[in-house]
Amino acid sequence: xxxxxxxxxxxxxxxxxxxxxxxxxxxxxxxxxxxxxxxxxxxxxxxxxxxxxxxxxxxxxxxxxxxxxxxxxxxxxxxxxxxxxxxxxxxxxxxxxxxxxxxxxxxxxxxxxxxxxxxxxxxxxxxxxxxxxxxxxxxxxxxxxxxxxxxxxxxxxxxxxxxxxxxxxxxxxxxxxxxxxxxxxxxxxxxxxxxxxxxxxxxxxxxxxxxxxxxxxxxxxxxxxxxxxxxxxxxxxxxxxxxxxxxxxxxxxxxxxxxxxxxxxxxxxxxxxxxxxxxxxxxxxxxxxxxxxxxxxxxxxxxxxxxxxxxxxxxxxxxxxxxxxxxxxxxxxxxxxxxxxxxxxxxxxxxxxxxxxxxxxxxxxxxxxxxxxxxxxxxxxxxxxxxxxxxxxxxxxxxxxxxxxxxxxxxxxxxxxxxxxxxxxxxxxxxxxxxxxxxxxxxxxxxxxxx
Numbered sequence: 001x002x003x004x005x006x007x008x009x010x011x012x013x014x015x016x017x018x019x020x021x022x023x024x025x026x027x028x029x030x031x032x033x034x035x036x037x038x039x040x041x042x043x044x045x046x047x048x049x050x051x052x053x054x055x056x057x058x059x060x061x062x063x064x065x066x067x068x069x070x071x072x073x074x075x076x077x078x079x080x081x082x083x084x085x086x087x088x089x090x091x092x093x094x095x096x097x098x099x100x101x102x103x104x105x106x107x108x109x110x111x112x113x114x115x116x117x118x119x120x121x122x123x124x125x126x127x128x129x130x131x132x133x134x135x136x137x138x139x140x141x142x143x144x145x146x147x148x149x150x151x152x153x154x155x156x157x158x159x160x161x162x163x164x165x166x167x168x169x170x171x172x173x174x175x176x177x178x179x180x181x182x183x184x185x186x187x188x189x190x191x192x193x194x195x196x197x198x199x200x201x202x203x204x205x206x207x208x209x210x211x212x213x214x215x216x217x218x219x220x221x222x223x224x225x226x227x228x229x230x231x232x233x234x235x236x237x238x239x240x241x242x243x244x245x246x247x248x249x250x251x252x253x254x255x256x257x258x259x260x261x262x263x264x265x266x267x268x269x270x271x272x273x274x275x276x277x278x279x280x281x282x283x284x285x286x287x288x289x290x291x292x293x294x295x296x297x298x299x300x301x302x303x304x305x306x307x308x309x310x311x312x313x314x315x316x317x318x319x320x321x322x323x324x325x326x327x328x329x330x331x332x333x334x335x336x337x338x339x340x341x342x343x344x345x346x347x348x349x350x351x352x353x354x355x356x357x358x359x360x361x362x363x364x365x366x367x368x369x370x371x372x373x374x375x376x377x378x379x380x381x382x383x384x385x386x387x388x389x390x391x392x393x394x395x396x397x398x399x400x401x402x403x404x405x406x407x408x409x410x411x412x413x414x415x416x417x418x419x420x421x422x423x424x425x426x427x428x429x430x431x432x433x434x435x436x437x438x439x440x441x442x443x444x445x446x447x448x449x450x451x
Contacts, residue, residue: 004385004387004400005387005388005389005390006387006388007112007113007114007385007386007387007388008112008113008114008386008387008388008415008416008417009109009110009111009112009113009116010022010108010109010110010111010113010116011109011110015416016415016416016438017113017116017415017416018109020113020117021069021108021109021113021116022109025069025116025117025120026066026069026070028120028299029062029065029066029069029120029124030066032062032124032139032140033059033062033063033066035139035142036055036058036059036062036137036139037055037059039055039137040052040055043055043134046133047133047134050133051133051134054131054132054133054134054135055131055134057130057131058127058128058130058131058134061126061127061130061131062124062127065120065123065124065127068108069108069120072107072108072109072110073107073108074104074105074106074107075092075095075105075106075107075108075111075119077089077092078122078123078126079126079130080126080129080130082125082126082129083294083344084122084344084347084348087344087348087358088122088348088349091115091348091349091350092106092119095111095112095115112386113386114349114351114381114382114385114386115349117298118347118348118349119349121296121297121298121347122295122347122349124139124296125295125296138296138303138305139296140296140299140300141296141305143299143300144265144266144299144300144306145266145309146266147264147265147266147267147300148265148266148267148270148310148313151266151267151270154267155267155270155314155322156317156319156321156322158270158271158274159274159314159319159321159322159324159325160319160321160322162274162277162278162321162325163321163324163325164321165278165281166277166278166281169281169282227443230441230442230443231442231443231444231445232413232418232421232425232442232443232444233420233421233444233445233446234444234445235408235445235446235447236445238408238447238449238451239371239408239445239447241451242370242371242406242449242450243256243258243279243284243285243370243371244284246284246285246370247283247284250286255286255287256284256285256286256287256370257285257286257287257288257289257368257369257370258276258279258284258285258287258288258289258369258370258371258372258373259288259289259290259291259366259369259371259372259373259405260272260275260276260288260289260290260291260372260373260375261291261346261372261373261374261375261379262290262291262292262293262301262302262307262375263301263302263375263376263377263378263379264300264301264302264375264376265300265301265302265303265306265307265310266300266310268300268375268376269302269306269307269310270310270314272290272375273310273311273314273325273329274325276288276290276332276338277325277328277329277332280332280337285370286337287336287337287338287339288332288337288338288339289338289339289340289341289369290307290338290339290340290341291341291342291343291346292304292306292307292340292341292342292346293342293346293347294342294343294344294346294347295347297346297347298378301378304340304342307340311326311329311330311333312326313326314326314329315327315329315330341365343359343362344359345358345359345362350382351382351383351384351385351386351400352382352383352399352402353385353399353400353401353402355402355404363404366404366405367404367405368405369404369405369406370405370406371405371406371407371408371449372404372405372406372407372408373407373408373409373410374407374408374409374410374411375409375410375411376410376411377411377412377413377414377415379409379411380409380411380415380417381415381417383398383399383402383409384398384399384400384417384419385398385400386415386417387417388417389417389419390419391418391419391421391425391426391427392419392420392421392422392423392424392425392426393419393420394419394420395419395420395446395447395448396448397419398419398420399448403448403449405449406447406448406449406450407447407448407449408445408446408447408448409444409445409446410443410444410445411443411444411446412440412441412442412443413436413437413438413439413440413441413442413443413444414437414438414439414440415437415438416437416438417437418437418444420444420446429442
């Protein structure tokens with residue numbers, strides 16, 4: 001296998017990784033501590049003095065963590081027994097083994113950026129689970145829910161559009177549906193919109209805003225034409241070809257499975273569910289499987305609680321079409337057409353090429369998919385190893401052997417990594433816009449699989 005480049009890290013002063021570790025991560029930790037402070041009375045009401053003491057303990061542990069980060073202390077092993085503790089500590093030992101003796105211990109600014117961020121969020125979780133009886137508390141719950149509530153106008157518009165389209169789909173025969181899909185993929189109608197909505201929904205990433213609100217208060221459908229020039233890689237034609245062929249060749253009793261590896265909750269999760277609904281309604285898929293996080297992660301990532309809570313909120317909306325979507329989604333779950341999965345691998349620091357060794361059960365599950373959609377920046381970083389790849393390196397190569405099934409990554413760029421561009425394209429963007437790959441301005445649909 002070809003030699004892979006070095007990992008992105010905070011060693012590169014002035015880089016996005018460096019600024020994240022120096023500024024954004026301490027800011028997030030401060031907000032987490034503030035969140036616990038603000039819930040002190042709630043903890044007292046539920047648990048009495050024991051709850052107040054637990055809040056103090058969690059804050060003390062998080063304050064210690066913030067100090068470790070800001071003074072660039074060595075990483076310490078996890079101590080609280082949890083389902084992934086041993087795997088985490090083995091990985092920390094492995095990272096230490098990669099260092100020369102002169103380098104000392106693994107530290108915040110000198111370790112791979114991917115490890116640093118994952119370690120920080122895992123330590124936040126450890127501080128909470130070390131503090132019963134508040135060990136159930138999701139420190140990011142409020143911000144995720146605010147993102148949903150602040151995006152109602154866009155959510156209503158999307159739900160209305162979906163319900164109107166579904167009524168049209170029911171009247172189309174197979175050939176008409178095929179013709180419509182080709183129009184849609186050319187940007188004239190809704191499938192292109194849906195995939196673009198799924199992409200631009202990924203701009204709602206609270207970990208990139210230090211936990212500040214990033215709700216969508218405008219009608220995304222009206223903005224899509226303006227956003228199209230900023231899609232650097234557009235492999236949607238491959239997705240249509242793959243899924244339409246699956247539909248045409250599918251036997252009566254067989255299934256077409258699309259897996260969505262989720263990113264953010266709130267508005268982005270709504271866009272993912274609308275896409276999943278459309279895939280079922282158009283019969284491009286017969287099952288949609290969702291993969292979320294087992295613990296609160298990167299501020300806004302989706303957990304099973306977020307998934308169920310959001311569907312419940314949509315179902316109980318006062319808006320007719322929004323409520324209809326929620327009722328339909330609940331029914332899909334009951335019927336087994338939508339399935340939500342948890343797996344600890346998604347909150348480990350490993351790059352995805354390690355999955356066959358670290359989580360062979362998960363890799364075997366992914367191999368059952370006809371198409372896997374990886375949402376968001378963190379998934380892209382893990383797919384490509386979060387390394388200093390040249391812009392023009394093929395995506396297939398950067399995946400470093402991770403090929404469980406045909407896959408597509410849907411991402412707005414918020415990290416200094418991008419592969420698969422035309423020769424000179426990345427350098428040209430860098431010269432004209434030095435921060436082009438960290439602002440979320442540009443997006444990609446990048447496919448790997450049979451053509």
